[in-house]
Each structure stands twice: as structure tokens, then as C-alpha cells.
Amino acid sequence: MSEQKSRPPQDRPWESGWAPDTTRAPGTRRLWLAGALALATITACATAVTVMNGEAGEPEHRAAQPSTLSSSAPGGLISFATPSRGASEEAGAGRVHSSPSPTPTSGAPSAAPSPEPVKKAPKEPKPPKASSGSSKPPKTPASHGTSIRSVNFSDRYWRVRDGYVFLDRIGSGTGQREDATFQRVTGLADSSCYSFTTADGRYLRHRSFVLVANDDDGSSLFRQDATFCPRSWSPSGALALESVNYPGRFLRHRDFRLRLDPYENSHQYRSDASFRMVAGLS
Numbered sequence: 691m692s693e694q695k696s697r698p699p700q701d702r703p704w705e706s707g708w709a710p711d712t713t714r715a716p717g718t719r720r721l722w723l724a725g726a727l728a729l730a731t732i733t734a735c736a737t738a739v740t741v742m743n744g745e746a747g748e749p750e751h752r753a754a755q756p757s758t759l760s761s762s763a764p765g766g767l768i769s770f771a772t773p774s775r776g777a778s779e780e781a782g783a784g785r786v787h788s789s790p791s792p793t794p795t796s797g798a799p800s801a802a803p804s805p806e807p808v809k810k811a812p813k814e815p816k817p818p819k820a821s822s823g824s825s826k827p828p829k830t831p832a833s834h835g836t837s838i839r840s841v842n843f844s845d846r847y848w849r850v851r852d853g854y855v856f857l858d859r860i861g862s863g864t865g866q867r868e869d870a871t872f873q874r875v876t877g878l879a880d881s882s883c884y885s886f887t888t889a890d891g892r893y894l895r896h897r898s899f900v901l902v903a904n905d906d907d908g909s910s911l912f913r914q915d916a917t918f919c920p921r922s923w924s925p926s927g928a929l930a931l932e933s934v935n936y937p938g939r940f941l942r943h944r945d946f947r948l949r950l951d952p953y954e955n956s957h958q959y960r961s962d963a964s965f966r967m968v969a970g971l972s
Contacts, residue, residue, distance in 0.1 A: 835970030842961040871970035878913035901948035928964035
């Protein structure tokens with residue numbers, strides 16, 4: 691059997707002089723402190739939630755607003771109706787919306803590739819400028835036509851032979867003189883320039899940069915190929931004829947055949963490309 695020990699009487703103090711308080715239940719103070727701490731914690735949490743909700747503000751667009759059903763529905767039921775367009779616009783009217791940042795198009799590169807360096811073509815020498823007042827040759831009577839004589843071969847003239855234009859010596863025969871006589875008319879592509887017709891009505895034009903006599907086909911290309919602009923340079927009184935659709939190319943003779951060649955800054959080129967317009971030989 692367990693040993694039974696007698697308890698000391700409750701009205702006697704302990705040896706230290708302290709006696710327990712028998713007027714209240716044991717642990718009451720701890721319960722009050724725990725309850726107060728729990729209440730303070732709940733209050734702090736509720737306050738924090740309220741403050742956070744207030745700072746966030748109400749959302750700009752609500753998905754649905756509670757509203758009562760119509761009179762046909764049972765009383766007391768609640769439905770969620772979509773707000774009207776006007777109400778949504780009015781609710782967000784006072785808000786300032788930031789501009790959306792531009793979004794690059796899908797598939798487009800974020801940065802344009804740097805272009806490859808372009809190689810510059812070497813500059814061609816520029817022909818000398820025409821002297822003012824001396825670009826047009828003296829007029830010759832229309833009835834006699836015009837013949838064109840070389841400067842560096844003064845005994846040779848332009849002459850149509852086998853459809854091409856050569857620099858030939860002209861004999862006394864009527865046929866040769868007629869082939870070396872042209873009518874100088876207003877340029878087909880530029881009224882300030884010249885075109886030349888033969889006795890049978892063909893025009894002088896460049897084709898593959900060679901001067902030939904062709905019938906007018908009415909095309910814009912033909913009109914440009916048959917138009918030449920007079921340019922004046924040394925020797926005095928001589929003219930050079932520049933192509934209207936190939937600026938910088940002049941009519942010159944080479945191997946006594948008339949060609950359209952690019953300008954060269956040389957005495958030989960200027961001599962070969964210089965001509966004088968004289969009275970017709972026919």
C-alpha cells in the first residue's frame with residue numbers, strides 16, 4: 691500500500707512565512723494575460739487588413755455587381771449583373787492612364803542591321819563647260835541643208851553609208867554629196883538640242899553607241915537616241931555633240947566611224963569630237 695502522508699494545515703504559513711492564496715482558483719492570472727494578448731493580436735490584424743484595403747482602392751472595373759432580381763424572381767435572391775458600359779466609363783473617367791510602351795512587331799529585328807559600306811565609283815573627268823553665247827553654230831540656209839566636217843581631218847565629212855555614219859572624203863558625185871548633207875531640226879527629245887535627218891527622211895541616232903540612220907519608230911527611246919546637244923570648246927568655232935540620254939558621252943570619230951564615247955580629258959579626244967557645221971554639199 692502506498693504511503694499516506696498527511697498534508698499540512700492550510701491556515702498555517704510555510705516555514706518561509708508565505709501562505710498560498712485560497713481566495714481564487716489557481717492559474718486565473720495566466721488566463722487573463724493570454725486572453726488580452728489574443729485580443730490585441732486580432733485587433734492588430736484587423737487594422738492592418740483595413741489599411742491595406744484602403745490603400746489599394748477599389749478596382750477600376752468590377753466583373754459583376756450584386757443586384758436584386760426582377761419582380762418575377764423569388765424575393766430575397768441575389769444575382770450578379772454585368773455593369774453597363776456607361777457606368778464603367780464613368781467610374782474610370784477620373785483616372786490617368788499611362789501610355790503603353792511600344793511593343794516590337796513579332797518577327798522584326800530589334801535593331802536594324804548596319805548597312806554595308808557603299809563603294810564609290812571613280813569619278814569620270816567632267817567635260818569643259820560650254821562658252822556662253824557660242825553653243826549654237828551659225829545658221830545655214832534650209833534649202834541647202836547642213837554638212838558636218840571634222841576639225842582634225844578637214845577634208846572629211848559625215849556621210850551615211852550602208853546605214854552607218856562614217857567620216858569620208860566626198861567626191862564630185864551627186865550621190866555622195868547627198869549622203870553627206872543633212873537637215874538640222876529641233877531636237878526630238880529636247881527643243882534646245884539638235885536632231886539630224888537624211889535626204890530620205892531617216893534620223894541619225896546612236897544604237898549600241900554607234901551612229902546609224904534609222905526610221906523614226908515613235909518611241910521615247912528613239913527620240914532620246916536621236917537628240918544631241920551642242921557644246922563649245924577649243925578650237926574656236928568647233929562644236930561637240932553630247933548625247934541627251936547619256937550625258938558625258940560625245941560623238942567622235944574612231945577609225946573614221948562615228949561613235950558615242952565617254953569624255954576623256956585628252957587633246958586627241960577633243961580633236962576627234964570637234965566638228966564644224968557648214969553649208970550642205972548637195
